[in-house]
Amino acid sequence: MRIAILATDSDPRGLSRLVESGQERGHDIVVLNILSCSVSVSSEKSCVHYEGQELENNFDAIIPRIDVPHTDYGFTILRQFEAMGYYIADTPLALARGRDKFRCFQHLVANKVPIPMTGFAHSKEDYDVIINTVGGPPLIIKLVEGTEGVGVFLAEGEKEARNIIWTLHQLNSKIVVQEFIKESSGEDIRCFVIGDRIVASIRRKATDGDFRANVSQGGAADVIDLTAEEKRVALAATKAVGLNIAGVDLIRSKNGPMVIEINTSPAFNGLEKATGMDIPGEIYQFVEKQAKKHKKSGATSASFVQKLIDNVSNLRS
Ligand SMILES: Nc1ncnc2c1ncn2[C@@H]1O[C@H](COP(=O)(O)OP(=O)(O)O)[C@@H](O)[C@H]1O
Ligand SMILES: [Mg+2]
Structure with missing residues (x-):
């Protein structure tokens, strides 16, 4: 199969494992750097360009590996591929959720x-209410789009909790406040x-x-x-x-x-190291099966495209 990985260079080790594993399975793997993609749309013709050249519509599957700093742009490019009827391993709707x-x-x-009790607010006063709702300190404060433990804080006392919440708020960072599960x-x-x-x-x-x-x-x-x-x-x-x-x-x-x-788009280096498993191999096994099914279902029929458009407009759901 001809498979595109839509990524950036933030996880070069993971990316080279994905490329290597796909090639071992006999696939033609193309890495598309999200930032080198551009899109043009019109009622007559829509296409994705790569480094200024129009991409030929010949991928059997697209595997998104969109990192947090490129969420918005990456999802826009992915939505375009989706609207053009490609099989993509995860939809922008699910990724956004x-x-x-x-x-x-x-x-x-x-x-x-089941999740720990979690709150989200805008004003100082409402955060005070949320601090109480999650059971008071010690509590956890997390950046909404944080990852790898960066932007996750444990506040031991109420003053500390307010300080962290308000500092992040002043920096325009969206946060959630969560009950601390001490016994973990x-x-x-x-x-x-x-x-x-x-x-x-x-x-x-x-x-x-x-x-x-x-x-x-x-x-x-x-x-x-x-x-x-x-x-x-x-x-x-x-x-x-x-x-x-x-x-x-x-x-x-x-x-x-x-x-x-x-x-x-979870990282798998640590997991491979601990388990000795070929995680990209597992990903390809799934993608190969799904991409074949996608073709059979007639991806570009009018009703399918309409479904995609509905999905995109429901992106806030
Ligand atoms: N509610 C919680 N109670 C106790 N520990 C937590 C809680 N939430 C997160 N943690 C600890 O903090 C780590 C990072 O939190 P997580 O929500 O997974 O964010 P990240 O995206 O940064 O990985 C977790 O792996 C866990 O060990
Ligand atoms: Mg985590």
């Missing part, structure tokens, strides 16, 4: 997936989900007294067997936002597993 932490929580709750003891579980399967799961443990278990923050990782309930929750979470490829972060609370985050 996963990328915004609060929006993601709203979808999870609507689908009865600096551990979380990363479940790598592809389609309706959990292909790998690792437990990550914070080091040096940190409460964040992210490997990028120094956390250690080992392979873990999930309980039946943890599996159910991780799969239900992925389904709730409509993602195909997701990194679901769970924590063990006294009330059972809770989802603290769903990562779109």
